[in-house]
Amino acid sequence: MKITIPVNHNYYEEAPIHESVLGVAFGVNKSGIKNVQNLFSSLHELKLGSEQLKQIKLFSFKKSSFFEPDEERLILKLYSKEKLEKEKQYFVQTGLYAGTLFYKGCKINITSNHGDVFLKRMLNFVNDIYIDNEQVKAKKDETVNQFLFIIAYLFIQSLEKAAVLGLPQEYKTQRERSHKVRGAIDFNAYLKQDIPFQGKLTSVFKERSYVQEIIDVLYLTLRKLESLFGKEIHNRLLGVNQLLKQNYSGRYVTNDTIRKAKLHPSINNPLYSSFKKVLDYAEIILLENDLMSDDSNSNMSTTGYLFDIAELFELYIEKLLNKNFNEWSVNAQQQIDIYKHKFYMRSMFPDIVMKNRDNNKIAVFDAKFKKMEMINKDVDRNDLHQIHSYSGYYKTEIITAGLLFPLSNEINIEKSHSDSLYGLVGNKIKFLIDGVYINDKLSMKELIQKEEEFIERIGAALNNY
Structure with a gap:
């Protein structure tokens, strides 16, 4: 079951859903109406900071946000009302957080209500990345597309900043048989292969090399974004993109590859610590089609990804004024x-x-x-x-x-x-x-x-x- 609603929706209860059209409104048959009714009775209200939202990933466009600790930060509210001699009415209210939530097998898309053009324009001002020309075509699923626009921009912005100091590297032990000695001579190999001496020796040395799992994850993330939004999506990353292409292993990224990349010791180095956020965004982009796990129907917790669209609008207005x-x-x-x-x-x-x-x-x-x-x-x-x-x-x-x-x-x-x-x-x-x-x-x-x-x-x- 899937629900798609805009942000800041139904504040004045101006859009009730009557019980007689509940199935049509949520795209379910008669047997699915009971699930919709159960959803309204069990989920009820989600607010920022509640225990129920511990598994929600909240993405921010600012280094810090200012609001009172007791300020109401509504994300989603589902409830119903019964009126005497009238059919029950169902209400969906949203706050200023857009994104995707998963609860009891239901996918809830909260979207911007002003269209993709305005969303991209705000992102252009915030990140100074331009993908708004007419050649850029995204896939047809607009509800997912809007969220991917956000994550794509955040990924590219964070990768651009993180890559200034280079891509994550580690020391690896290398073996080389040649006329020159690098590091230490491998005496076991010498005794087995080089008596009598033939002019070549096997040496063992440590050399810095790129972390393969991280390279593969970043490269395939850029390829996926390119397939969705066109090559313009990474115009700011041409040098990084070329380096990733040269060092890509050619292997497809699996969940295990992503896990190894995120847990690799190299990103604990302060030099590369900013790649933690980059890899978080990459994981969402790569697994976008697999966000709901197999046991999501039985999972009572609420999972998903959200961003504060009001914060995005504030930054857009700020930069628009500053520019002019x-x-x-x-x-x-x-x-x-x-x-x-x-x-x-x-x-x-x-x-x-x-x-x-x-x-x-x-x-x-x-x-x-x-x-x-x-x-x-x-x-x-x-x-x-x-x-x-x-x-x-x-x-x-x-x-x-x-x-x-x-x-x-x-x-x-x-x-x-x-x-x-x-x-x-x-x-x-x-x-x-x-x-x-x-x-x-x-x-x-x-x-x-x-x-x-x-x-x-x-x-x-x-x-x-």
């Missing part, structure tokens, strides 16, 4: 400590703080990967209060504050930009709700045009003070 406003410094997750030395001291972390290099004026923004159709209920009360708290901290230095979203509708500046904070007459701090307009039908060229329109609006808000 050279006269401003753009800082992400800048720590603000309030009430220092008091027992109620707290730290706040605005997503983006921009500071003008000439006059030290400040703009502060929070990036929210949430539905935004430019209607009142889409603006969360807590988000609104939070950004106003940041604004109050910066006092007279601040000139603009706002919340930035992936917009589902085109923006109306008169309705979304305010000339004064709180809408108070005489307050010169601007407040805005804005973002980049996205839909899954936009081409990359059209998306870039929407980015330019967004930058133009932000520029006007920063310069008109």
Whole structure:
């Protein structure tokens, strides 16, 4: 059984699944409906940090993420409601984590709801790797494809950084029979073969060589990505790719090969320790078709892979602003400590703080990967209060504050930009709700045009003070 749902889904319970169409909604026959009902009663709710999620691999785009320990980090919630004299309704809610989960024989795909073009565009900004030309064709399974896009980028980025100091090597004992002596003479071989002496000796020496299991895993991972996304996927790794090709053993990688590569002593060397993460990504890519083990139906634990798509969006907005406003410094997750030395001291972390290099004026923004159709209920009360708290901290230095979203509708500046904070007459701090307009039908060229329109609006808000 497979469920495919987008992130940030059904927050207002606007999309109930009626019992009469339960089989159609989940693609099961009458005998499978009972399994769906059991799933809703047994899984119920998954949150980050819960005991149930110990076997979930969570991938991050940042070195560290900032959120309150008690902050709700919903991943998935399944529940049902019964109404008097009406059929039972089933609800699926998701948070801001995308990826694939496996539970009791059910595969749950949580996908980005803005299409592959926007996903690739965000990844381009985060990793500075470009695979968005029209020649790149991926396989048809879009639900898996989206997750593989993420892992592919993370794999390539981490391999590029790790390979700067070279691929993992180890010392191996070599034997050579020649006119020259390297290392020590093998006297046993001398006594057996070289009396009377014929001009050649067998010598034994140690030589550094690449770890074969690691070479094979990395090489075949690149080959698989190339088959899925085209050769452009590893344009940044041409030198590494050539080296891997030259040293590839020609053998197919098995689960045992991957295990030996991940456990090889060489990656405990600080010089090669960054390859641990590279091999984790490689394992997911190579075993993508075998993620569900044979005993998954009987396994009560939840396994899978997740990434924080809200974090990805924050990085995209940060780098988009940094790229287009050279006269401003753009800082992400800048720590603000309030009430220092008091027992109620707290730290706040605005997503983006921009500071003008000439006059030290400040703009502060929070990036929210949430539905935004430019209607009142889409603006969360807590988000609104939070950004106003940041604004109050910066006092007279601040000139603009706002919340930035992936917009589902085109923006109306008169309705979304305010000339004064709180809408108070005489307050010169601007407040805005804005973002980049996205839909899954936009081409990359059209998306870039929407980015330019967004930058133009932000520029006007920063310069008109």
